[in-house]
Amino acid sequence: MRSLYIGLMTGTSLDGVDATLVDFSTSEPHVLGHITVDYPADLRSTFTELNSPGNNELHRAALAGNALARLYAQAVQQLLDQCGCTASQVQAIGAHGQTIRHQPHAWDGTGYTLQINQPALLAELSGIDVVADFRSRDIAAGGQGAPLVPPFHASVWGRIDATVAVLNWGGIANVSLLPRLAGAHTPPVLGFDCGPANTLLDQWCQRHTGQVYDAGGHWAASGQVHQGLLEQMLQEPFFARPAPKSTGRDLFHLDWLDQHLSNWPAIAPADVQATLAELTAISSAQAIAHHAMQTREVIVCGGGAYNLHLLARLQQNLERLLGQASGKVLVIPSDARGIPAQQVEAVAFAWLAWRHVLRQPASWPSVTGAHGARVLGALYPA
Template identity: 55%
Template sequence: MSGTSMDGVDGVLVDISPASGGASSLRLVQRAFASVDLPQALRDELLALNSPGDNELHRAALAANALMQVYAQCVQQLCAQAGLAPADVAVIGAHGQTVRHRPGLFDGMGYTTQLVNGALLAELSGIAVACDFRSRDVAAGGQGAPLVPVFHQALWQSGAGFQCGSGTMAVLNLGGIANLSLLQPGRTPVGFDCGPANALLDGWCQLHTGQPYDADGRWAAQGQLQAALLQQLMAEPYIQQPPPKSTGRDLFNMEWLQQQLAAHPGMAPVDVQATLTAYTVQAAAHHLRTSAPDARRLLVCGGGVRNGEIMRQLAQALPGVIVESTLAHGMDPQAVEATAFAWLASKTWLREPIDMTAVTGARGPRVLGCLYPA
């Protein structure tokens, strides 16, 4: 998995098999975890490809090839850790790097674009590759994202050994974009992107401190929340839009942020960081209160879980809700999304359809992803 934060490639090697709890249940054993940094030149190119530019098709193809080289390194590290040969692994789930995400727009269908070269990764690794998971959902009228809520339900409400008790709960993934999964026992899960997270926080921090991210939220904690700016950010139409919905850097990017700041000249950069941190929290809290007011537990995963200021503010913004890392329930927060795509790859491998109707708005269950044999 290489997400919207573009900070690296996370990989897991897992055994996945059905559990005794029914068709949606699973037994999952993590065998290895690895994280490989993206070379700075590749990261810069991937960021640039999020916006229109010269010779995009050529540059995108080469960037996809370079990204597969990093994916292959991650696969090699995973196999080495677990003491396995490529022949021991059934399939790789390769998400690729999202550079455009515009479902439902332009021609009524829109598109989503992840830079990935499944054929090349299969050649480099000697393992079958499942990829392009989002396109079929968009073709079926869905948003194409988020795809993880069904996995979250199978993991934490299925008898897989990761239970969090009864009642409604939610999972908040804080990557470049924040997304929520709302899980109610006996009901189909609901999920949607709820606003920006590290995409803006990291970009602003890099611009003004030279650091790639705000470690533990310490810089934001030194600033003062700017209420007028926060109110303006919360008025962004996407925040008020009802689900199903998804977003990305197509909307929440540094150009969008500069447009918002134009009405607030002279604001101290540290105060902007403090306000962006509050925006991440308040957007997520708003969506949880409006979409699942009975939720009493929020599990947090993704890179943002390491931001202590975000975690502190989430607990403060959601009185009566237990806010905790997914690590408290058996899953490394950095590994959750990669594990989700391993699970999706297993579904592609078995040609099992997934019902994303209540999450993305797709017209019905579909087999997601395409498969490149080893």
């Protein structure tokens, strides 16, 4: 019998909903279908505003949660129609929600994380059990609550013959470091956020070109890296913090960029884009090189995997930092390893829902720093 789950992902880039239908009845997850539903402009604007303190936040956040649940339900129905399935055949939906605050360990020692969501409404609209609120249990156990995907990456891409890095370039960049599998002697998997990715690139592109994102990285490739600005941004204390660590739009946003640009007012917009791309590439490469010098393969997922300029800059920085001859470090989109880059995180949330239903831990202390592995999420029955 098939074991069907739906994963829903809305990332920091605020571009839309990725939905996948996944079968977990075999040894490896099998993706049966995938769709993307774009965010309406007004909902994207609301979530952008909610990333910063503002007037009447609770009311606006509650209505945004309702709107997101309806968009999720629309995506679920379209996905089921595409795959020829019914709601009764799906065991659960994994719905992460839209993160608007992420403050682990802050303020009172525990901190908090906040994802706008309305899983009860989604369960009502879809007729399917919903698993949501994946981060808070890990934070309650002393962890960062993020990144959530390294255990999933290890389950599908761990190798016995090589150390693999999985680099997710969504709004924020995070990396999973999968050591060569050696039975009981395998070192722990590491995973952490390593800096900004598409969130700054997309926002800067929208401000100056009106385009939602820099397709293929062509605009960045047309500019020149400003070394002074790059070195100044790399002084951000987050980059030097030891793992486990996580971040988000709470830190890396346009105001953060504008503060750095105040010292360099004459830089051309294309040169700023080139510098932001280099910031993403070099901070990602440094994270891999610092923790896993023996890495031989880097699997890139998320929207950034389709940015050819970013991939080229990552390759060059890795070869410089790892000291390998050209070609020894293979940088590939996850498409080449069986899951298209834009689907990986949605599949991961289907996997997290599957683990929750089985009451199996899905967080690892080596990744988040929590006191122990935990079953993640809360169940909202249909």
